Amino acid sequence: MLISYSVMAVIRQVIVLLLLIIAGRGDGASAQSGKNHTLYLLSLLAYPNNNTSLEPSISDGYDIIPGAHLAVSDINNRSDVLTDYRLELLTAADGCNIDWISVISLIDNLYYKEGKQIVGIVGPECSDSTKVVASITGRPEIALLNVHLGSAPELANRTLYPFSYGIRPPTSADVDAVIALFSYNKWTRAAVLYNSEMLVDYNSFLLFQEKIAGTANLTYTSSASPTQLPLEQLRRSYVRVIVSFLRDETLKRVLCLAYYKNMTYPRYQWILFQSNDNSNVSFSYEGNQYECSGEQLVTALSQSIGINSENLNSDAPFISDIDEVTIVDTCLRYPDCYILFDAVWAIALALNNSIEPLAASGHSLLNYIYGKLEYTRIVKEQMNMLSFNGLWGAVQFNSSTGFILNITTTFYYNGSYDDNYSIGTFSFPNGILDIYSGRAAFLLTSFDKTLILVSTPLAVVIIVVEAVAAILVMMVHILNTVYSQRKTIKISSTRLNHFAYIGCYVILIGTLLYTIMETFNINQKAKNVLCNAFPWTLITGLTLVFGTVLTKAWRLYHIYHSALKHKKSSKVATQDKSLIVMIVVLGSLSAVLCLAWTFYDPLVRNTDVSLATEGDDLVIVMKESCSCTYEVVWVVVGMVYEAILITCTVVCAFSTRNISIKELQSQGTILMAYFLTLTSITGGAIYYITKTIGTETDVPYAILCFSLMIIVYLCIVLLFLPPVVPVIKEWPVVKKWLGLLSFIGRRSIEKF
Numbered sequence: 001m002l003i004s005y006s007v008m009a010v011i012r013q014v015i016v017l018l019l020l021i022i023a024g025r026g027d028g029a030s031a032q033s034g035k036n037h038t039l040y041l042l043s044l045l046a047y048p049n050n051n052t053s054l055e056p057s058i059s060d061g062y063d064i065i066p067g068a069h070l071a072v073s074d075i076n077n078r079s080d081v082l083t084d085y086r087l088e089l090l091t092a093a094d095g096c097n098i099d100w101i102s103v104i105s106l107i108d109n110l111y112y113k114e115g116k117q118i119v120g121i122v123g124p125e126c127s128d129s130t131k132v133v134a135s136i137t138g139r140p141e142i143a144l145l146n147v148h149l150g151s152a153p154e155l156a157n158r159t160l161y162p163f164s165y166g167i168r169p170p171t172s173a174d175v176d177a178v179i180a181l182f183s184y185n186k187w188t189r190a191a192v193l194y195n196s197e198m199l200v201d202y203n204s205f206l207l208f209q210e211k212i213a214g215t216a217n218l219t220y221t222s223s224a225s226p227t228q229l230p231l232e233q234l235r236r237s238y239v240r241v242i243v244s245f246l247r248d249e250t251l252k253r254v255l256c257l258a259y260y261k262n263m264t265y266p267r268y269q270w271i272l273f274q275s276n277d278n279s280n281v282s283f284s285y286e287g288n289q290y291e292c293s294g295e296q297l298v299t300a301l302s303q304s305i306g307i308n309s310e311n312l313n314s315d316a317p318f319i320s321d322i323d324e325v326t327i328v329d330t331c332l333r334y335p336d337c338y339i340l341f342d343a344v345w346a347i348a349l350a351l352n353n354s355i356e357p358l359a360a361s362g363h364s365l366l367n368y369i370y371g372k373l374e375y376t377r378i379v380k381e382q383m384n385m386l387s388f389n390g391l392w393g394a395v396q397f398n399s400s401t402g403f404i405l406n407i408t409t410t411f412y413y414n415g416s417y418d419d420n421y422s423i424g425t426f427s428f429p430n431g432i433l434d435i436y437s438g439r440a441a442f443l444l445t446s447f448d449k450t451l452i453l454v455s456t457p458l459a460v461v462i463i464v465v466e467a468v469a470a471i472l473v474m475m476v477h478i479l480n481t482v483y484s485q486r487k488t489i490k491i492s493s494t495r496l497n498h499f500a501y502i503g504c505y506v507i508l509i510g511t512l513l514y515t516i517m518e519t520f521n522i523n524q525k526a527k528n529v530l531c532n533a534f535p536w537t538l539i540t541g542l543t544l545v546f547g548t549v550l551t552k553a554w555r556l557y558h559i560y561h562s563a564l565k566h567k568k569s570s571k572v573a574t575q576d577k578s579l580i581v582m583i584v585v586l587g588s589l590s591a592v593l594c595l596a597w598t599f600y601d602p603l604v605r606n607t608d609v610s611l612a613t614e615g616d617d618l619v620i621v622m623k624e625s626c627s628c629t630y631e632v633v634w635v636v637v638g639m640v641y642e643a644i645l646i647t648c649t650v651v652c653a654f655s656t657r658n659i660s661i662k663e664l665q666s667q668g669t670i671l672m673a674y675f676l677t678l679t680s681i682t683g684g685a686i687y688y689i690t691k692t693i694g695t696e697t698d699v700p701y702a703i704l705c706f707s708l709m710i711i712v713y714l715c716i717v718l719l720f721l722p723p724v725v726p727v728i729k730e731w732p733v734v735k736k737w738l739g740l741l742s743f744i745g746r747r748s749i750e751k752f
């Protein structure tokens with residue numbers, strides 16, 4: 001039937017005749033005895049185009065077409081296949097970018113102008129061209145059988161592509177196998193290297209990205225050319241599984257760079273979708289020259305996981321008895337050459353098995369031309385029932401998808417595809433993963449994650465010290481309240497002391513929260529809350545303690561210096577209410593600082609990840625810490641604020657050091673301020689340094705907690721106990737024991 005077109009279509013036909021090179025008119029063999037009729041197969045493959053600067057991503061037509069010629073020759077020499085017919089192969093270039101008008105024009109020209117009766121199409125290889133060809137052969141006005149080498153999963157759509165069959169494993173087989181490996185190892189983080197300019201590999205990457213979405217947190221890194229090797233950013237991250245969709249020169253350069261940067265096993269687990277030829281490579285990258293021999297690339301590939309999907313032989317008979325030497329000499333070990341051999345045989349067997357059904361309806365293959373839908377359906381039925389072993393493996397098609405059945409994906413390590421290096425298989429589409437026991441199983445164990453927490457003994461010691469401090473503070477606080485009218489306690493400013501007690505409670509609560517955060521593996525949200533709560537407790541607690549000491553020292557300073565000047569001190573300035581207001585103001589300033597820190601630059605619990613090995617096992621070591629963008633600024637501001645309070649306290653206390661009233665003498669305050677200053681500055685500085693340089697978690701934790709405990713115990717010894725001790729000495733029980741101790745002491749002195 002003649003297909004009419006517009007003027008543009010006619011011009012298109014002329015272009016097709018110029019661009020699509022009909023390279024073969026047959027296999028050169030004369031018709032065998034009894035084979036009096038000729039049937040034509042059309043092969044559409046990608047050949048290098050020397051007239052353009054950009055070749056397609058696949059252009060190995062010359063390397064694989066010998067497989068098709070070998071199959072045609074084998075079939076024509078067989079007396080049990082297509083007895084009355086001989087096959088002749090027509091070859092044309094599709095360029096990996098053929099359009100539907102070109103395909104129709106080509107078929108029309110072959111039939112109407114050259115009288116070639118095409119009974120099937122072999123190819124293309126590229127999925128994009130295959131989609132075009134398969135959609136055209138599936139139209140009722142064309143209706144031709146098409147066995148292609150495309151691998152795009154969309155080609156399984158039997159509505160769009162009813163007469164197409166994929167003899168090469170689909171991309172889904174490789175992708176599903178790797179996803180099963182992720183699930184088996186419980187890998188939740190990985191980096192993916194891909195090249196958007198290589199369409200075949202890029203389509204595989206897109207499918208992988210779509211299928212693994214929601215399963216793992218992946219870092220996608222495009223490497224569009226051999227000069228863009230994004231390994232440095234991966235080295236700085238804590239991703240340790242790298243999936244590569246790269247090939248050829250780009251893959252070699254990436255592996256070479258990984259070799260020099262020590263980004264190979266056991267520090268990193270590589271999974272390669274494409275194999276590497278391990279030939280020497282030399283290149284310049286970021287101003288440095290890198291060169292890798294084949295042996296170095298093999299070292300880089302050590303323990304990497306490669307994948308290979310194939311349709312393994314079944315119990316069906318072998319279709320050909322061609323000797324292996326002939327096959328190897330013909331195909332030179334090009335896999336697609338073997339696959340193309342099987343594709344030609346698949347069409348020939350489907351045609352051969354259709355002879356009887358066609359004869360039953362009074363027809364023959366001579367009547368089978370394109371556009372005969374009822375004939376094509378008969379051939380399709382026979383194609384669905386095919387089962388034989390070809391050169392590449394078992395050929396049996398899934399009638400619902402059109403792709404080859406029973407695909408097995410094998411995992412290999414060391415960059416080898418030798419069975420001695422296989423570590424497991426994945427069956428597609430059954431989804432069965434089988435990892436061989438005892439075969440390098442350590443490779444496939446998941447990376448253990450170790451979260452570094454504060455050691456339990458240290459945490460117990462800190463909690464015990466906190467508990468003792470809390471009990472002492474509460475006991476002294478109770479005594480301060482009960483005996484508030486006693487002279488020594490009243491002179492020490494009972495009301496003001498309440499704020500110091502509260503400050504100690506807050507510090508103890510903050511230390512407990514810090515212990516919980518550093519000792520227990522709680523959820524991330526709770527960690528972030530504790531991160532921001534700790535500065536509140538630390539700054540507010542210290543301000544209440546330091547503010548109380550300051551106000552007491554300032555009142556004594558004001559009264560003392562007013563007396564020296566023979567002036568009457570202001571009662572308003574020295575009353576408890578005024579001093580309480582001063583403490584509240586100081587506390588409010590610390591609260592403003594904490595509010596600004598929390599809302600403007602909140603602390604977040606971050607994880608610092610490093611890698612360690614325990615024997616053959618790879619362990620990811622995680623250390624957590626609270627940090628924010630301007631952490632240094634906030635810490636310095638807080639420390640300066642507390643330092644100002646302590647400095648003012650020292651100035652006031654030093655000015656009243658010569659006061660004659662014993663209860664009001666400021667030596668204790670000076671001593672306390674001195675130790676507070678020393679503890680705060682030293683402890684804070686050492687804590688921050690040890691935290692920054694990444695020492696063991698126990699070190700900064702112990703320094704900070706013990707520094708805070710020292711401050712609390714200083715308050716107990718130098719601030720809380722002195723006013724209470726005279727009261728305690730008046731207790732009968734205490735008097736009795738003190739007398740006994742005094743007696744024992746005197747007798748000991750007399751004896752010695």
